Amino acid sequence: MRVTVADDSALFRSGLVRLLREAGVAVMGEARDGKELLNLLSNEQPDVVIVDIRMPPTHTDEGLTTAREIHRRWPDMGVLVLSTYVDTDFATELITRTQRSVGYLLKDRVQDTDELLDALKRLERGGSVLDPEVVARLMGRRRTQSPLEQLSDREREILALMAQGRSNQAISERLHVSERTVESHVGSIFSKLGLEPTPDDHRRVMAVLLHLGGP
Amino acid sequence: MNFAGLSVKQQHVHVAVVVAGIVAGLFGILAAAINPYNATWVNLVVYTPIEVAVGWSFLFVGLIAGRRRPENRVGLLMSIFGLIWFAYVLSWIQSPVLYYLGDAFRWAFLVVLGHLYIVYPRGRPAGKLERGALAAIYVWFAFAVLSETPTNDPISQGCRQCLPNPFFIPGTAWLNPATTAISQAGITLLAFAVLGVFFWHWRQASAPVRRAMTPAAWAALPVLGVVIALQLEARGLLSAQVLAVLMPIEWLTYAVLPVGLLVGVLRTRLGRAAVTDFVIELNRIPTRTSLRDSLARALGDPSLELAFALPGGEYVDMLGATMILPSPGSGRAVTSIESAGRPLAALIHDPAIDEEDPELVAAAGSAARLALENERLQAEVRASLEEVRASRARILEAADAERKRLERDIHDGAQQRLVALGLALRMARDQAATHADEALVKDLDGATSQLKQALSELRDLAQGIHPAVLSRAGIGAALRVLAELSPIPVEVKDVPTARYPESVEAAVYFVVSEALTNTAKHSGAGRVEVSVRQQDDRLLVDVRDDGLGGAAAGNGSGLIGMADRVSVLGGKLEIASPSAAGTLVHAEIPCG
Numbered sequence: 001m002r003v004t005v006a007d008d009s010a011l012f013r014s015g016l017v018r019l020l021r022e023a024g025v026a027v028m029g030e031a032r033d034g035k036e037l038l039n040l041l042s043n044e045q046p047d048v049v050i051v052d053i054r055m056p057p058t059h060t061d062e063g064l065t066t067a068r069e070i071h072r073r074w075p076d077m078g079v080l081v082l083s084t085y086v087d088t089d090f091a092t093e094l095i096t097r098t099q100r101s102v103g104y105l106l107k108d109r110v111q112d113t114d115e116l117l118d119a120l121k122r123l124e125r126g127g128s129v130l131d132p133e134v135v136a137r138l139m140g141r142r143r144t145q146s147p148l149e150q151l152s153d154r155e156r157e158i159l160a161l162m163a164q165g166r167s168n169q170a171i172s173e174r175l176h177v178s179e180r181t182v183e184s185h186v187g188s189i190f191s192k193l194g195l196e197p198t199p200d201d202h203r204r205v206m207a208v209l210l211h212l213g214g215p
Numbered sequence: 216m217n218f219a220g221l222s223v224k225q226q227h228v229h230v231a232v233v234v235a236g237i238v239a240g241l242f243g244i245l246a247a248a249i250n251p252y253n254a255t256w257v258n259l260v261v262y263t264p265i266e267v268a269v270g271w272s273f274l275f276v277g278l279i280a281g282r283r284r285p286e287n288r289v290g291l292l293m294s295i296f297g298l299i300w301f302a303y304v305l306s307w308i309q310s311p312v313l314y315y316l317g318d319a320f321r322w323a324f325l326v327v328l329g330h331l332y333i334v335y336p337r338g339r340p341a342g343k344l345e346r347g348a349l350a351a352i353y354v355w356f357a358f359a360v361l362s363e364t365p366t367n368d369p370i371s372q373g374c375r376q377c378l379p380n381p382f383f384i385p386g387t388a389w390l391n392p393a394t395t396a397i398s399q400a401g402i403t404l405l406a407f408a409v410l411g412v413f414f415w416h417w418r419q420a421s422a423p424v425r426r427a428m429t430p431a432a433w434a435a436l437p438v439l440g441v442v443i444a445l446q447l448e449a450r451g452l453l454s455a456q457v458l459a460v461l462m463p464i465e466w467l468t469y470a471v472l473p474v475g476l477l478v479g480v481l482r483t484r485l486g487r488a489a490v491t492d493f494v495i496e497l498n499r500i501p502t503r504t505s506l507r508d509s510l511a512r513a514l515g516d517p518s519l520e521l522a523f524a525l526p527g528g529e530y531v532d533m534l535g536a537t538m539i540l541p542s543p544g545s546g547r548a549v550t551s552i553e554s555a556g557r558p559l560a561a562l563i564h565d566p567a568i569d570e571e572d573p574e575l576v577a578a579a580g581s582a583a584r585l586a587l588e589n590e591r592l593q594a595e596v597r598a599s600l601e602e603v604r605a606s607r608a609r610i611l612e613a614a615d616a617e618r619k620r621l622e623r624d625i626h627d628g629a630q631q632r633l634v635a636l637g638l639a640l641r642m643a644r645d646q647a648a649t650h651a652d653e654a655l656v657k658d659l660d661g662a663t664s665q666l667k668q669a670l671s672e673l674r675d676l677a678q679g680i681h682p683a684v685l686s687r688a689g690i691g692a693a694l695r696v697l698a699e700l701s702p703i704p705v706e707v708k709d710v711p712t713a714r715y716p717e718s719v720e721a722a723v724y725f726v727v728s729e730a731l732t733n734t735a736k737h738s739g740a741g742r743v744e745v746s747v748r749q750q751d752d753r754l755l756v757d758v759r760d761d762g763l764g765g766a767a768a769g770n771g772s773g774l775i776g777m778a779d780r781v782s783v784l785g786g787k788l789e790i791a792s793p794s795a796a797g798t799l800v801h802a803e804i805p806c807g
Contacts, residue, residue: 009631016638019638054683084630085684089684089695140699
């Protein structure tokens with residue numbers, strides 16, 4: 001897998017690059033901001049781009065605009081946006097407004113190499129990634145008469161993993177149950193939430209997030 | 216130009232005019248008495264006294280006005296009217312030259328009257344319109360004199376007892392009917408034009424000027440009526456008998472005119488009387504607005520404004536806001552009131568009051584000196600308070616900027632460094648694992664989990680100093696993050712999607728944040744509702760819980776700091792927390 005990294009902190013960048021190389025990921029380039037990243041990408045396109053949300057010049061949401069620009073120019077490229085803070089509105093907007101392969105992870109999550117590599121693989125395959133913390137917060141949002149209230153604990157657990165962007169197979173491995181069991185739970189969740197089942201992971205995440213309401 | 220010198224010279228001219236008018240009037244009485252054609256008892260008892268009374272009343276009333284207002288030409292013009300009025304007397308002298316001069320000038324008094332009305336009550340033409348109207352009436356008069364008299368030959372018309380016209384130019388008699396008709400039509404047109412200018416003035420005038428003009432306006436209407444009646448008679452539309460009744464009325468009207476003009480002049484005396492009333496009223500003035508209103512009433516100028524002098528030389532209004540005094544030529548006049556040689560206040564008013572009576576405003580201002588000093592001190596205090604408020608706002612702004620900078624420093628510095636450290640630890644752990652160093656792996660795992668804890672605490676700290684999401688996405692997104700982090704379920708009901716000034720967004724955020732913290736700590740509430748709504752130019756913030764109540768912005772409560780923050784922005788914060796009925800924190804923050 002080939003990856004390009006953009007972050008204005010040189011320290012974090014070099015740490016991340018080292019970690020990725022140790023894990024056998026080919027790092028094709030490093031950029032300090034969105035503009036530099038787009039220049040790099042126009043020469044050589046990796047499978048996935050890792051981009052910090054807060055970069056010069058405004059230090060607010062350059063990551064979002066850069067992700068949109070990347071998807072406009074290279075629709076198949078996966079984009080993983082890293083953030084220091086949990087910004088649920090931003091994450092929801094990123095996932096629901098982007099029809100492409102996109103992910104949102106907290107920065108300190110990348111210490112967990114397996115999580116990071118798993119996320120990159122899902123993005124490479126065109127899937128989506130959403131930080132578990134964001135999913136937990138979305139599901140924790142109180143709404144009157146939320147359809148989530150009807151779900152069993154197990155179903156809520158599976159919904160959260162789906163919302164993170166995981167496949168049925170991944171969920172079954174994580175929960176140590178058979179894939180068929182997961183499928184039947186998913187069917188039950190979808191019918192309780194009034195959703196149409198679809199084989200597309202990304203679409204499922206979107207549907208769930210949209211249903212949870214976002215902002 | 217020496218104004219006093221001019222007015223002395225003008226006063227000499229004025230006296231000369233009056234003396235000449237007295238002589239002309241006496242001569243008119245004498246001529247009426249000895250003139251065989253005129254010496255009927257009706258003429259002697261009715262017409263002649265009225266005629267003389269009209270002339271002399273203009274002369275003397277003009278003199279009074281001139282004495283009282285030396286710089287205003289209205290008085291002089293009135294006296295000139297009184298003199299010219301007697302021009303007809305010349306035609307009673309059995310001299311051809313004087314007779315025809317008197318005949319030529321028989322309408323001259325109307326020209327002076329027109330002049331008077333055009334420049335009334337200022338005494339000078341105020342603009343192009345007035346200068347144009349003046350030019351028109353004098354051109355008309357020159358035309359009438361130069362075209363009628365030289366073409367008038369009464370002897371050839373069959374008037375045997377008439378004197379021969381020494382100004383007659385032979386061969387022009389055929390022109391006379393036409394020129395007479397033209398100048399007659401001119402009178403009507405100009406009468407309307409003069410009244411038009413006068414009433415246009417009246418409409419444009421400020422209250423004090425209008426007050427002075429009103430009697431003259433009423434007096435003008437019968438004069439106009441008579442002018443029209445004369446024109447109708449000349450065209451045979453009105454019988455001579457009706458006109459014979461109207462003529463004494465016309466004369467009586469002229470006798471009334473100077474009274475109307477005089478009343479206008481005396482109105483300034485009434486202005487002084489109003490100032491006297493005002494001095495008495497001052498004893499009862501309770502509030503600052505009524506001081507202004509009383510002054511405005513006394514000076515007859517509803518547009519009057521007060522400005523108070525600060526020690527630094529600046530001026531402020533009654534609420535303490537800085538004021539710039541109008542410059543000369545701006546259409547507003549400024550009268551400065553001093554106390555012990557130091558500027559105390561300035562009265563900003565209609566310049567017409569000065570033209571009417573230059574001392575009136577200063578007199579009223581001086582009368583109110585004590586009340587003004589009192590107001591000035593209050594305005595000074597308000598100005599200081601305003602300065603304090605502005606300074607608090609600047610301090611808060613600086614503090615917010617500093618918070619933002621601090622968060623940025625933490626984000627770009629310590630947080631990145633710690634995350635990078637986490638990555639390094641992770642790699643060290645993997646190394647240790649490949650060398651099967653179980654103890655080292657365990658140590659490194661412990662270090663990693665402590666680092667995660669440190670990062671999480673640092674993140675909360677930075678978020679508390681300044682929430683990045685607030686700058687990025689505004690109130691809504693930031694409040695939802697607050698709600699997610701609250702240990703008590705929070706429902707964010709209404710939030711505006713619009714963006715507001717940074718200080719306003721920060722105030723809303725910190726008020727809600729503090730209220731949620733208090734709720735979580737003390738209330739035992741099961742749920743909290745947050746709503747932020749915009750109503751007109753205010754944001755209404757409500758945080759309502761279903762807890763124990765009994766909260767107050769007392770000692771140790773962060774809500775005091777929030778109340779300060781809100782009040783700096785000109786808003787207010789209220790806490791309703793009846794015992795056992797939940798707590799409502801309500802803030803209103805101007806956002807316009």
